[in-house]
Each structure stands twice: as structure tokens, then as C-alpha cells.
Amino acid sequence: MSFSFWxxxxxxxxxxxxxxxxxxxxxxxxxFLIFGIFLLLTYNLYTFTQKVKQRMEIDVYLxxxxxxxxxxxxxxxxxxxxxVEGAIFRTKDKALEEVKxxxxxxxxxxxxxxxLPSSWVVKLRPAYQNLEKMQKLSSQIEKMKGxxxxxxxxxxxxxxxxxxxxxxxxxxxxxxxxxxGSLFLMIHTLKDIRRxxxxxxxxxxLLGAESNFSRKIFLWEGVMLGGGSxxxxxxxxxxxxxxxxxxxxxxxxxxxxxxxxxxxxxxLLGGFAALLSGGEKLN
Amino acid sequence: xxxILIKLQGVSKTYEGWRTALxxxxxxxxxxxxxFLVGASGxxxxxxxxxxWMEEEPSSGMVFVDGYSSLEKDKKRLSELRQKLGIVxxxxxxxxxxxLEENLSFPLRVLGKKEKYIKAxxxxxxxxxxxxxxxxxxxxxxxxxxxxxxAIARAVINEPxxxxxxxxxxxxDENFSSEMIEFFKDINLKxxxxxxxxxxVDLIKDFRRRIVKLENGEIIRx
Numbered sequence: 001m002s003f004s005f006w007x008x009x010x011x012x013x014x015x016x017x018x019x020x021x022x023x024x025x026x027x028x029x030x031x032f033l034i035f036g037i038f039l040l041l042t043y044n045l046y047t048f049t050q051k052v053k054q055r056m057e058i059d060v061y062l063x064x065x066x067x068x069x070x071x072x073x074x075x076x077x078x079x080x081x082x083x084v085e086g087a088i089f090r091t092k093d094k095a096l097e098e099v100k101x102x103x104x105x106x107x108x109x110x111x112x113x114x115x116l117p118s119s120w121v122v123k124l125r126p127a128y129q130n131l132e133k134m135q136k137l138s139s140q141i142e143k144m145k146g147x148x149x150x151x152x153x154x155x156x157x158x159x160x161x162x163x164x165x166x167x168x169x170x171x172x173x174x175x176x177x178x179x180x181g182s183l184f185l186m187i188h189t190l191k192d193i194r195r196x197x198x199x200x201x202x203x204x205x206l207l208g209a210e211s212n213f214s215r216k217i218f219l220w221e222g223v224m225l226g227g228g229s230x231x232x233x234x235x236x237x238x239x240x241x242x243x244x245x246x247x248x249x250x251x252x253x254x255x256x257x258x259x260x261x262x263x264x265x266x267x268l269l270g271g272f273a274a275l276l277s278g279g280e281k282l283n
Numbered sequence: 284x285x286x287i288l289i290k291l292q293g294v295s296k297t298y299e300g301w302r303t304a305l306x307x308x309x310x311x312x313x314x315x316x317x318x319f320l321v322g323a324s325g326x327x328x329x330x331x332x333x334x335x336w337m338e339e340e341p342s343s344g345m346v347f348v349d350g351y352s353s354l355e356k357d358k359k360r361l362s363e364l365r366q367k368l369g370i371v372x373x374x375x376x377x378x379x380x381x382x383l384e385e386n387l388s389f390p391l392r393v394l395g396k397k398e399k400y401i402k403a404x405x406x407x408x409x410x411x412x413x414x415x416x417x418x419x420x421x422x423x424x425x426x427x428x429x430x431x432x433x434a435i436a437r438a439v440i441n442e443p444x445x446x447x448x449x450x451x452x453x454x455x456d457e458n459f460s461s462e463m464i465e466f467f468k469d470i471n472l473k474x475x476x477x478x479x480x481x482x483x484v485d486l487i488k489d490f491r492r493r494i495v496k497l498e499n500g501e502i503i504r505x
Contacts, residue, residue, distance in 0.1 A: 002398040016380065203376050206336060208366030209393045210359060 009217050010224040013193040024189040025229050031178045032233035032266060036254075038174055040237060042167040043258065044251050049160050053129040056157065060087075060120040060141050061149045070146050071118075077144055078120060083128030083137055088121040095119065117148060131157045179269065186225055186273035190218055194277065218274045226270020230263045286314040287347075288445065288476050289335060294344035296330050296500075304330040306500045308344070312478060317471040319487050320480040322497035328480040329373055331497065332449050335478070336370055337361055349444060366394055369443035369475075371451040375434040377422040383409065383433055384418045390441040408436045427454050435463060439470060446470065448479040452486060460486050 014021040060078070062071075071089065078087045090098075095116040128137065134157065138150040194201070201214050234254075241253050254262065289312035296305040305327045312318065322328050333339040334346050337353060346353040351364040369390075378386050384405055391401045409415040412432040414425075422430055431451065438446055446467065452460035464486065471477045481487065487494065496504035 005392065005398065012380070199376075200378050200381075203378065204389065204393065205362075206338060206365060206370065206372075206376070207390050207393050208362045208364070208368070210362045213393060 006216065006220040007224070010220040013197065013217070013221045014225075016196045017189070017192045020189050020192045021225070024185045025225060025232075028182050028185055028225070028229035029233045029236070031182050032230045032262075033236055035171075035174055035178045036233050036237040036262065037240075038167070038171050039258075039262070040241065040251065040254060042164075042171050043254055045164055045167055047252055049164050052156075052160055053126065056124060056129040056134065056152070058120075058122040058124070058134060058138055058141065058150060058152045060122060060147055061117045061151070062119055063146050063148045064117065066118075066146045074120065074144060074146060078122055078141060081137060081140060083125050083133055085123040085125050087123070090119045090121055092116055092118045131161055182226070182229075182269055183273050183276065186222060186270060187277045189225065190222055190274055190277035193221060194218065218277065219271055220274075222270035222272070222274025222277070223267050224270065226273065227263055227267035230266020230269075234259055234262055285311075287311050288314040288316075288349055289478070290345075290347040291331075291334070292345045292347075294334065294341045294346060296327075296334065296339065297342045304500050305334075305341075308500075308502055310495065310502065312476065314476055315471070315474055316493065317468065317477040318479075318493040318495060319490060320478065320495045320497065321482065321484055321487070322480075323482060326497040327500040328482075328497055329449055330500075332447050332478075332480055335445075335447055336365060336368055366390075366441065367444040369438035369441060369446040371434050371438045371446070371448035371479075373449040373453070375430055377430060377433060377437075379422055382419050382421060383414055383425070386422065386433060387437055387440055390437060394441055404440060408440055412436050428456075428459055431455055431463075435466070443475060445476045445478065448477075448481075450481055451479055452481055452483055457486070464490075 014025070060074075062074075066074075075087055075089070078084060092114050095118065096114050099116065122137075122141070124134070124137070128134065131154070134152045135154070138152050141147060142150045197217075204214060238253060241251060244251060253259075289310070291308045291310040294305060294308040295303060297303045308331065320328050320331065330339060334341055334353065335348055337346075337348070337351070341353055348364060349367060351360055355361070378389070381389075387405045387408060388401050391404060396404075406415065406418075409418050412429075412435070414429060414432060414436070417425055417429070422433065425433070431454070435448075435451060438448070448467075452463060455463070460483065467477050467479065494504065495502060
């Protein structure tokens, strides 16, 4: 049977029960849109944390007057630690340059000598760029001879991780509510459509239609309902995203794979709703 | 040797809380036969036909149609049997919200025919029945006679092995009915078994083949 036939069939079902179908379609679209907005925010937060994570490093400030040999010993000890990708030595002069570049020439005016300590910038492997692992590594480095202080931006790392986790939970909870609500709506709609088509289905049965034939009609209706509303919500989300971009809010839109998965989820949900709506009892 | 396509063996049908519609019916129909089932209203014609397309089950006895027995519960086999039947229902059972084209296409869709074939076959039959110009009309928009034509066209579009008709000439004038009988004769000549129920004895008085007569649920002429 051709694709156009099934497409036409599923549309005929919607138009047969216009009220319920369109209400269901638009409420579903709204559900998917809310979910899409949270997904977009989480996606951006995730992209942001990934970028931040790439810059996550440990600053190890050293005591004054370490010999070249002691510094070399420290390098060896630090680079041997699990999770460390490398360590760059920052001399007092380099540190001063960086501060000046960042805060301006005048900031250290009046000081007779450079008060900044020399330090190690410890680069980490991606798997170690999280609060727990960084904390562990820091305490190991802190115990080393000649180390004054260790800093890894604990506050920010903690904040970002917590925010990301919160968003994930919100998405998960919202996702569960939306999936349940959307399923409930679609099942209800498909049942209405089936009721309105009961005479036709009975006739199809007498004409020799196998249960698969009638089941397929509902499967397509479900798939079109779910996938269609997911697609529309993605379009609205895109328009909203563009509008916000014009206003100066820089958000990255969902990647193509993500967008396809989003619509595909709608298709799957619709198909699942069709199965749950009792299509198997048609014959 | 006789090639029996339809066989009813000691078939009775009683509706719950109602009268007995059929009593101990024995009937055999050979492949390629063209016969009429006659009887007054309420004689049991519709019940007998419903037993043949397995919409009803006999209360006792057995019905065989092309090797399928009424005792079987295999839905797939039942669908396969129905795909080989061409049925003209008494109430026509046209899909009100479908165009004439769509109504005609369903028996072929059920058979899984290709879109190109469906289109060609539907157009051909609409032409034969002079309905082509109304192909995009809905059944409500055509006359009673045209509805009958559509129902008959739907029954023959899948080139069935057996045509079962329940009052296919009801509400039609004599000329039109005779035209339809000729149409069925042509189909029968191609090998299709035709079994039509009617109360219009006047129409078949010159019919030179077997006539089965039902009276109060019993066969009185075979």
C-alpha cells in the first residue's frame, strides 16, 4: 500500500473527529513545546558546561624560594597523578604579566616587588573535570612539599554542576509528565476516531481486511498525531529561538541529530498511543 | 465429479430470545453455478447469506465455503476467504464519508494491490457502471440506483470466486434490474459462482437455472 494512501487515511481520521483531533494536536504541540524549551535550555547549559569543563584546571601556588630541582620533582609528581594531562609552570613574572593583562597596568603600582607566587597550571583529562575528582586531586597535590595553596574554582564548579543536575531533573520530571499527558490525550483521540470509524472497520472486516490492515490505519494516525505535533512544536521552538537571538540572547539551537530525535520521539509516542488505544481489538 | 464450493449441512440458526431463522438446511452449490435464493421477507435469506460470509455462526450444523468451515476460528483464514467473496449487502454498506472512487478501491486495498492497478481498475468499473463522472461524489450525492450500481461494482472489483448478493435489485426498476442480471450472467460466464437472494420472483421467472426457495427458514425447493 502506498505511503500517500496511509497519509490520506490518517488525515481522514483527524477530519472525521475534527474537534478532538485538533484540540489534542495543539495541546500536544504545547506539551512538546514546553518540553522543547527546557530541552533547549538544558542543551545550552550542557554545551556551556562542556566549554567550561575544557577550561577546568587546578592552580597550584608554590612557596617562595624553591630550587630548580624541587620544581622539577614537583612536575614529575604532579604529572604522575592519575587524571593529570600535563602541568605548565607559571613563573612569578608570567603571573604578573597575566594579572596586568587582565586587570591593567596600574593595579600593582606602588609595590616594590612582585607579590605573586609562581605556580603550576595543572591540566586534567576530561573524565577528571568534575568536582569530586578535582577535590581528590587537589588534596593530593596540597600535601606535596613546597605547595602553598591549591585552587580549582570550587565555587563555580559546584554551581555549574548543581545547575546542570537540577535542569536534568526538571527535564526528566517534565518529560515523564509530558509523555504521560501526551499519551493519555492521544489514546483518547484515537479511541474517538476509532469509534467514528467503527462502521467502516466492520465493513473492511467483511471485505476481508486482516487485523493488520485496520491496525495500520490507527498506527499511522497515532504516528501522524505524535510526530506532527512534535514537528510543529520544533518549528515554533525554532521561531522562538530566532526571535530571542534577535533580542541578543545567544542560545544555540538543538543540533540536527537532537532535532530529528525530538520529532522521532513524537512519532514513537504516537505509535505507542495507537497500540495502547486498543487497535488490536478491532477484529 | 462435482466441485462443491458451498455446502450447508444440517444448518439451523436461532437468534437468542427470538424465533428460529433457519431450520435444518442442507444445500450444496457447485463451482460456477448461478442460482437465486427466493423467499418472502423474513424467510431467512439474509441469515443464510450471512452464514456464507461468516458474519453469523450457525446454532447447529456446519457451513463450508471454499474449504473454510464455520467451525474454524482462524481469523487469517477467514480474511482470506472473504477476500475471495464479492458481497452486495442488503443495506449496501457504502462508506458515507468516502467518495465513490474510495468506496470502490477498498476491496483492492485489502488485497494489497498496487496503487496504479487500483486506480486503473476503479476507473474501469466506474466507466462500466456509468459512474465515472461522479467519481468524486459521496454516496449521499447519488441516486438509489447509482448506489446499487456502486455496491455491485464493489462486489465484483476484486474478481471474486463467489458473488453473494442480498436483494441486489431491491428498489430498482425492472429494466435496470434486468440489466444487472445480464451483468451477473456475464460475470458467471467467466467462471464466478453467483448466488443472489431476492424476493422479486417476477424478475427471475424466465431464469433457466436453479432457484432455491426458502419459507419460514426451511428450504422448500432446491
